[in-house]
Amino acid sequence: MEEDFKVIDNYLMIRMPEEVDHHKSVDISQRADRYIVSKKVGNVVFDFERTTFMDSSGVGIILGRYRKISCFGGKVYAVNAGSRIRRLLLLSGLENIVQLVEK
Amino acid sequence: MIEVTEKKDYRSITNEMRLEFAAVSDNESFARMAVSAFIAPLNPTLEELSDVKTAVSEAVTNAIIHGYGNRGCITDRVQMNCELRGDILEVEIIDRGVGMEDVDRAMQPLFTTRPEWERSGMGFAFMEAFMDDLEVVSEPEQGTLVRMYKKIGLGSWIVSEE
Ligand SMILES: Nc1ncnc2c1ncn2[C@@H]1O[C@H](COP(=O)(O)OP(=O)(O)OP(=O)(O)O)[C@@H](O)[C@H]1O
Ligand SMILES: [Mg+2]
Secondary structure, eight states: OGGGEEEETTEEEEEOOSEESHHHHHHHHHHHHHHHHHSOOOEEEEEOTTOOEEOHHHHHHHHHHHHHHHTTTOOEEEESOOHHHHHHHHHTTOTTTEEEEOO | OOOOOOOOOGGGOOEEEEEEEESSTHHHHHHHHHHHHHHGGGOOOHHHHHHHHHHHHHHHHHIIIIITTTOOOTTOEEEEEEEEETTEEEEEEEEOSSOOSOHHHHTSTTOOSOGGGTOOSOHHHHHHHHSSEEEEEEETTTEEEEEEEEEOOTTHHHHHHO
8 A cells, every 4th residue: 555655756656546436535635645744745646547436536636635735836647547537637627737647 | 305215107117226325435335336236237338337436426425424424423324226217227315414405506516515625516517427317305404315317228239239
């Protein structure tokens, strides 16, 4: 589990779980914030490679981290986001907040 | 309201199931798996499956965190009723929690009463986007009923063509 969170330079990389729902989201957000504070990272990268399910809880995780870091000039990125996750981000109006990265 | 045992015309119903589970977050994935299994015989496309799972996840999560205040009490119950009329799925998610005063306002995209829990106000918008029809009945201190419909099995005629 711990290796799902990795700090590389000024980036916190988070390997998102297979299913991103409310049950999982509280833990992910809390752990991410601990890294953001203790390691002083400026940006957050969400890796959706193994994610097969996401609901609005995932939107909450991304928005929450964005609010934490954007006031310091940080950015949030999404890598390996399939068409489903892109659609959820689009519906939620997150296209200007999350930088989509092709791998 | 929120009366679910009304007399209905069973002649057109081809399958039915009723579930009741504790309003704890572990059951969010259970509810998604249950509805997936229920519609599996209709050969849903992957997209239809994702649509139904997302909508059910939103409604069940709302029941747990808003209806019952996220208190994780094992005696708080969420009911999920599923019904098939041919290839039309009807799902009801019912809680006996706090209910809502203004349903129309609650259903507006981005409206949330729980920003401090990182809710984004997209739950009802997703249910609307991914299902064919959505009805919400709610009464303060009584609870909430979410009823959704979706036609399933756009893929089945492709299979039978072969
Ligand atoms: N079952 C329910 N019981 C009581 N209130 C509810 C229920 N479902 C929804 N609500 C109210 O409606 C609002 C909007 O719900 P919706 O699912 O659209 O957004 P959210 O749950 O706040 O955020 P998100 O779903 O994006 O995490 C909620 O904030 C809550 O106030
Ligand atoms: Mg919701």
